[in-house]
Amino acid sequence: MSAAPLERGFYARSVLVVARELVGKRLVRRAPEGLVAGRIVETEAYRGPDDLAAHSSRGRRTARTEAMFGEPGRAYLYFLYGMHWAFNVVCGPEGAPHAVLVRAVEPLEGAELMAARRGVAADRKELTNGPGKVAAAFGLDRARYAADLCGGSDLWIEDAPRPVAVGRSPRINVDYAGAWAQKPWRFYERGNRWVSVKPRD
DNA sequence: GAATAGATTGTCT
């Protein structure tokens, strides 16, 4: 059972709408070592240049953020804390530096391959319950920078039924962004054990 | 379960 990748129009909308609707969708990567797939259970919206929590805040357009200014439906990957990669999807109209961070997924296929890449047992929630963990489990790094999720790459997102209950909360670890840190721009499936930071619900 | 410290490097000031 396989579905077509979500088309570019899905991503070319408000980043807040896309972030909410991505919860429940199916992230897939087909690599030479095997296929891994997971259900997205937690996302965050970043909406530069106004949003001070976004890397593209104040219109900062650099080699790192360049992909956020490009067409929607492409991957934005960045390296942080000296050792982790994080996977985002570029959203909004082309030229608007908006993106959705995928913070956690629920493993659906290829858990053994994820476990091998992560170095943890396949039945542990630590497999994919955080942005750095998702990127590692899916084997994503600089090589997938600006990869097209709408076709032509080995990484894409498929449609799937929407969860019954999607909660929202402030974003995680963006305290430096002042008032913007309070905006409830994190979306997650209520009650899902793979969500990274426990919400107050 | 919560809190803390240490790891480690690309990016920007």
Add this chain to the structure above:
DNA sequence: GACAATCTATTCT
């Protein structure tokens, strides 16, 4: 030279 959209091990309660 400071710091970051984090993770892990360890040390508390």
